[in-house]
Amino acid sequence: MTTTERQRSTETALDFDAIVIGAGFGGIYALHKLRELGYRARVIEMGDGVGGTWFWNRYPGARCDVESIEYSFSFDPRLEQEWNWTEVMPPQPEIEQYLNFVTDRLELRPDIQFETKVTAMTWDEDACAWTVETDRGERYTSRFVIAATGCLSAPLTPDIKGMDSFGGISLFSNNFPKEGFDFSGKRVAVVGTGSSGVQSIPVVAAQAEHLTVFQRSAAYTMPANNRPLAPGELEQLKAGYPELREAQRASLAGVVRFGGALRAGDPPTRKILETAPEERMQLIDTLGWAAPVAWADVMVDMEANHAATELYAELIRRAVKDPDVAEALIPHYPMGCKRQIIDTDYFATFNRENVSLVDLRRDPLVEVTPSGIRTEHEDFALDVILYATGFDAMTGALNRIDIRGHEGASLREFWESEGARTYLGLQVAGFPNLFTVTGPLSPSVLANMVLGIEHHVEWIADCIEYAREHGYRRIEPTAEAQDAWVEHSNSLVEGSIRTDDSCNSWYVGANVPGKKRVYMAYTGGFPKYRERCAEIADAGYEGFALS
Ligand code: NA7
Numbered sequence: 001m002t003t004t005e006r007q008r009s010t011e012t013a014l015d016f017d018a019i020v021i022g023a024g025f026g027g028i029y030a031l032h033k034l035r036e037l038g039y040r041a042r043v044i045e046m047g048d049g050v051g052g053t054w055f056w057n058r059y060p061g062a063r064c065d066v067e068s069i070e071y072s073f074s075f076d077p078r079l080e081q082e083w084n085w086t087e088v089m090p091p092q093p094e095i096e097q098y099l100n101f102v103t104d105r106l107e108l109r110p111d112i113q114f115e116t117k118v119t120a121m122t123w124d125e126d127a128c129a130w131t132v133e134t135d136r137g138e139r140y141t142s143r144f145v146i147a148a149t150g151c152l153s154a155p156l157t158p159d160i161k162g163m164d165s166f167g168g169i170s171l172f173s174n175n176f177p178k179e180g181f182d183f184s185g186k187r188v189a190v191v192g193t194g195s196s197g198v199q200s201i202p203v204v205a206a207q208a209e210h211l212t213v214f215q216r217s218a219a220y221t222m223p224a225n226n227r228p229l230a231p232g233e234l235e236q237l238k239a240g241y242p243e244l245r246e247a248q249r250a251s252l253a254g255v256v257r258f259g260g261a262l263r264a265g266d267p268p269t270r271k272i273l274e275t276a277p278e279e280r281m282q283l284i285d286t287l288g289w290a291a292p293v294a295w296a297d298v299m300v301d302m303e304a305n306h307a308a309t310e311l312y313a314e315l316i317r318r319a320v321k322d323p324d325v326a327e328a329l330i331p332h333y334p335m336g337c338k339r340q341i342i343d344t345d346y347f348a349t350f351n352r353e354n355v356s357l358v359d360l361r362r363d364p365l366v367e368v369t370p371s372g373i374r375t376e377h378e379d380f381a382l383d384v385i386l387y388a389t390g391f392d393a394m395t396g397a398l399n400r401i402d403i404r405g406h407e408g409a410s411l412r413e414f415w416e417s418e419g420a421r422t423y424l425g426l427q428v429a430g431f432p433n434l435f436t437v438t439g440p441l442s443p444s445v446l447a448n449m450v451l452g453i454e455h456h457v458e459w460i461a462d463c464i465e466y467a468r469e470h471g472y473r474r475i476e477p478t479a480e481a482q483d484a485w486v487e488h489s490n491s492l493v494e495g496s497i498r499t500d501d502s503c504n505s506w507y508v509g510a511n512v513p514g515k516k517r518v519y520m521a522y523t524g525g526f527p528k529y530r531e532r533c534a535e536i537a538d539a540g541y542e543g544f545a546l547s
Contacts (some may be wrong), residue, residue, distance in 0.1 A: 016142040024052015026148030026437040026453045033461045043112040050103045054095040059173040060203035062092035065342045069237045074245045089226040120402040128473040148437040154396025158389045161367040173388040183207035192388035193219045195341045202345040216360045218331040221341035222289035252525040254448030271297040272307045305334045319347035328359040337503030393506040394440045394520040405431035419518035423477030432476035435460045440520040441489045447526045472546040481543025493519045
């Protein structure tokens, strides 16, 4: 530790000024930022490498839905210039390599403790510090804890009868073998058709002897239009980084360039219900997969939403040769309720001879047997089952740690009984000095995660600096400020498609049995959110109690 670091350190009686949980994008940047400011920080990471979500989700075909040029750190122009992306939409291995590059470039590795799980955290009111316990039996004391635990990082293993009895190989998209897996010559099942299933299905189909897809809810997906970056293209993009970053920060979702066939950058103004049905259908010819989403009324009006789904259904009917398979692939829930997926050759995969689809709405899954999967109507003999069944999103990772705040209150119990409640997605009342990077009720999963992470880490670092400069050792939101934020966040999304009773997404926790239904992301857009966070900080951390 340098002399400056020692001077800036808030409390030498404690093991650390800050413990950061997780070494994904959030944890890596938090460590860098805190070290830069002279704090004693340590990252505790469960995996044996950096990457977080991009470390575990190494299933075939895993790819980000934000362009590589935008899905990268903006805080250091040297990193922007030194790293070379090879494709428009970054594949998982390249994102993982990128995060390793950043870790080494910033010499962060010595302060990351790998293969260690945080199991419990207890707030000590007298010491004004957290005691953080790990599965290695360590107990560290730290003034602050920064939970960079990710939004989609607590795997959800389905509760299917007989799963453990399967005599073949069971694989999980969210904990896929590091060495990869060769599906050649195998009879494979993929269970789940969210983003992970949809991305892996075409890759598995290309290898497997036969692939059976078990679909409970059909996917809204559209082509990623991924391609290798052309010679000279990356250089040109890199030269435009300053303007690109500015535009990203000003955009609603922190994204400017919509890679795939997604949509133009500006929110659409035309309403589908004010457009003649024949004209809507014609738009399929000109806009392709963007035709269903390019409307102003689709997310707020169920009739408009149905009209858009009709366009989507037509696109599927054109892409899939077997009419019965095409019908089964048409979603029966509102468009935009679950996360829009982007894919490479998803629907075309169902035209392959070696691929079949089981529609679990018509033929429910009964059990996994030693030799395969049994539905009500059929037995499927299998060698491999790949489960792509999702996550306990937003709150899951923190709920898996026994977090005890003020007077022993449990964060898990609080969120389980009241639903996800936070102030700004940054802190929770009753849990002082615990910061949540891209926590519930911040833009998080609705915005470019990397940008959201940078914003949060910088806000948190400023806040810790403010506390140090003013001699404060404790910060937590007031219950009133938290209530007001929850109400504000809810009011923005109420009445929209996202919270409709027919919409059972992980955004509202509907995929986790018993989880209290709350829309867990802030839908007001990234610029408004940043502005509010800045106003609050400028007003001396309005809504927070500092002592
Ligand atoms: P998702 O999007 O939560 O998808 C999980 C899929 O697994 C979904 O199709 C589920 O059907 C299905 N599922 C879950 N449990 C079962 C059981 N028991 N039987 C059959 N099918 C089941 O997770 P992903 O990993 O694909 O993607 C998560 C996010 O990562 C994604 O949104 C992107 O933001 C990146 P259901 O829809 O519940 O009927």
